[in-house]
Amino acid sequence: MGHDLTLDGLRDLAEGAALLGTGGGGDPYIGRLLVERQLRAGRTVRIIGVDELPDDALVLPSAMMGAPTVFVEKLPSGAGNVAALRALERHLGRTAAATMPIECGGLNSMMPLLLGAQTGLPVVDADGMGRAFPELQMETFAVYGVSGSPMSIASDHGDTGIIDAVDNRRMEWLARAMTIQMGGAAYICDYPMDAATVRRTAVPGTLTLARRLGATLRQARAAHADPFEALAGTLADTIYSHGMVLFAGKVIDVERRTVDGFARGRVTMAALDDPGDRLEITFQNEHLVARRGTRVVAIVPDLICTLNSETGAPVTTEALAYGQRLTVFAISTPDIMRAPEALRCFGPSAFGLSEEYTPVERLAAAARA
Amino acid sequence: MGHDLTLDGLRDLAEGAALLGTGGGGDPYIGRLLVERQLRAGRTVRIIGVDELPDDALVLPSAMMGAPTVFVEKLPSGAGNVAALRALERHLGRTAAATMPIECGGLNSMMPLLLGAQTGLPVVDADGMGRAFPELQMETFAVYGVSGSPMSIASDHGDTGIIDAVDNRRMEWLARAMTIQMGGAAYICDYPMDAATVRRTAVPGTLTLARRLGATLRQARAAHADPFEALAGTLADTIYSHGMVLFAGKVIDVERRTVDGFARGRVTMAALDDPGDRLEITFQNEHLVARRGTRVVAIVPDLICTLNSETGAPVTTEALAYGQRLTVFAISTPDIMRAPEALRCFGPSAFGLSEEYTPVERLAAAARA
Numbered sequence: 239m240g241h242d243l244t245l246d247g248l249r250d251l252a253e254g255a256a257l258l259g260t261g262g263g264g265d266p267y268i269g270r271l272l273v274e275r276q277l278r279a280g281r282t283v284r285i286i287g288v289d290e291l292p293d294d295a296l297v298l299p300s301a302m303m304g305a306p307t308v309f310v311e312k313l314p315s316g317a318g319n320v321a322a323l324r325a326l327e328r329h330l331g332r333t334a335a336a337t338m339p340i341e342c343g344g345l346n347s348m349m350p351l352l353l354g355a356q357t358g359l360p361v362v363d364a365d366g367m368g369r370a371f372p373e374l375q376m377e378t379f380a381v382y383g384v385s386g387s388p389m390s391i392a393s394d395h396g397d398t399g400i401i402d403a404v405d406n407r408r409m410e411w412l413a414r415a416m417t418i419q420m421g422g423a424a425y426i427c428d429y430p431m432d433a434a435t436v437r438r439t440a441v442p443g444t445l446t447l448a449r450r451l452g453a454t455l456r457q458a459r460a461a462h463a464d465p466f467e468a469l470a471g472t473l474a475d476t477i478y479s480h481g482m483v484l485f486a487g488k489v490i491d492v493e494r495r496t497v498d499g500f501a502r503g504r505v506t507m508a509a510l511d512d513p514g515d516r517l518e519i520t521f522q523n524e525h526l527v528a529r530r531g532t533r534v535v536a537i538v539p540d541l542i543c544t545l546n547s548e549t550g551a552p553v554t555t556e557a558l559a560y561g562q563r564l565t566v567f568a569i570s571t572p573d574i575m576r577a578p579e580a581l582r583c584f585g586p587s588a589f590g591l592s593e594e595y596t597p598v599e600r601l602a603a604a605a606r607a
Numbered sequence: 608m609g610h611d612l613t614l615d616g617l618r619d620l621a622e623g624a625a626l627l628g629t630g631g632g633g634d635p636y637i638g639r640l641l642v643e644r645q646l647r648a649g650r651t652v653r654i655i656g657v658d659e660l661p662d663d664a665l666v667l668p669s670a671m672m673g674a675p676t677v678f679v680e681k682l683p684s685g686a687g688n689v690a691a692l693r694a695l696e697r698h699l700g701r702t703a704a705a706t707m708p709i710e711c712g713g714l715n716s717m718m719p720l721l722l723g724a725q726t727g728l729p730v731v732d733a734d735g736m737g738r739a740f741p742e743l744q745m746e747t748f749a750v751y752g753v754s755g756s757p758m759s760i761a762s763d764h765g766d767t768g769i770i771d772a773v774d775n776r777r778m779e780w781l782a783r784a785m786t787i788q789m790g791g792a793a794y795i796c797d798y799p800m801d802a803a804t805v806r807r808t809a810v811p812g813t814l815t816l817a818r819r820l821g822a823t824l825r826q827a828r829a830a831h832a833d834p835f836e837a838l839a840g841t842l843a844d845t846i847y848s849h850g851m852v853l854f855a856g857k858v859i860d861v862e863r864r865t866v867d868g869f870a871r872g873r874v875t876m877a878a879l880d881d882p883g884d885r886l887e888i889t890f891q892n893e894h895l896v897a898r899r900g901t902r903v904v905a906i907v908p909d910l911i912c913t914l915n916s917e918t919g920a921p922v923t924t925e926a927l928a929y930g931q932r933l934t935v936f937a938i939s940t941p942d943i944m945r946a947p948e949a950l951r952c953f954g955p956s957a958f959g960l961s962e963e964y965t966p967v968e969r970l971a972a973a974a975r976a
Contacts, residue, residue, distance in 0.1 A: 416785065
């Protein structure tokens, strides 16, 4: 059962994960190179379905924590990846049977693959965000009652830590400070749980989805087809059923700061044929809300993706720059992420936004009406 | 062997510890009240000599970490004290045979006594600073090769953490950030070691010394005697052999900020009979250097104590205020703290001061010459 990741599969997966990163999650390019090096050295990454583990098997999700703006200036070496896993295993007094992503977007879709290659652990094809989110408590695991603690954290320098917080928000609060001290980037393992709990609380099949989306973009390019129509077609038969273009234009302003361990800011775009027609996206690592003029056209947890208008290649928030021709592509989140308890955890109010959540497909229908 | 702490002994110890806190360490008043409550509830605190444990007995030093300015506004409840101990025991997979202070100055002379009362563990009569210092790596333990890691940290809210850093400076760096997130004050256990190592690396007898100094001040008050002469007399036959008045005057300026988890600033005093004769002390939690005009009259690691001119009662940096009549009293540090390797760890250069260390008794002799 399961399958071994190929080099081609990895490339597709990385591009799809950049899309699901919804502007954040860190550019998967660096992570892809780390995994490629492992594969070329003869190591394997086994991806397994969420049903392939016995109920009581211990799963330790893994990721990097920090601001994507840091990852591009100080490339992660991967050295702390295994250290974080071993620290949590030691603390729990148990050995992991598998790892998995906590978010399937961006760099963090790659880090569990790297860990799988480094240790031989299989990687579960599922995650706890169904996209990327900036904070550790913003997990379907958390929404459905799993404690993120105890978690482990490791630097590239050999330091490790364990955090056992009273709740998942305080875990984020404490781990963020450690991450900042560790240089703005750290390796973590959190939400230790058994496979039965993974089945109950994770968004399933998201590594496969990312690979399919990446393959869709690759094939559209090869066929000189419209990448956005191709993406919408692929999404139509998944739990992310709606994919749609919201806007196409040119970046006319980017405001970006690395503050409190996050990349925060906003990007403003103008339509090519009407410079007065503007779309502004606010981000905290990931894109949070897109406003066309004063009207909200998409809002968390729906995915707001900024893609190169020619190639469909995802552009992450740390790479946004004046003059880029971008297409804003929105993807509806699965129902598991739209439940009231999920929206309390990672809906608009969790980011201090005053707007109510409205599904992106409803916003689009209202705009057409 | 050893002895049980009495209520009277506790009061003397707290006052002597405020003196050895050299302006910092946190006012022991709050810690004294926490220990008093335990003693009145029938619990006991057993103080034992450094020779009374078998070589391989595990000693877990304990303390509070944070800015003294925070302790006086947000009183520690003591709730996290036991949590920190248990977290480190769990991590090590071993049970402590005793605790001890990491610094014998201020509040941190009291916290191990509280832990002893809470858990029944004896408290070793020794410490790792021979006074108070602001940072975790500034320990005789560290100077003589002991790793501070793994250390535990706990908040008053139920959060705990373990830090296993590559060196003691990075441990301080990581723990300081956790302390700030925990509200500016946290409970820690660090420098786990066996009793043989305590004997090799600790400053011995400092709880007893603090109690003797406190008793000296109490008895001087009762006898209407000069408290400073009395202190100098008591110190003369200890390893802290020189005690001397450097200055007496009135506080004319205090500059104090709580920044990066520390209380930083300086106090300026003017002589009562000559307002142009001024002494300025710079502090980082503790007093670091005293300058009379431009001349250094005492510098770390020698102890610079600010005492009420009438009563000899120690005044900590967070309590310094305009108009106070204070006497600046210096105490020479033991030889173990003046070795070149010790001065590299907590001498002037460790605090960014450009002056060389000169023993306070030599500075005093030079001033008289």
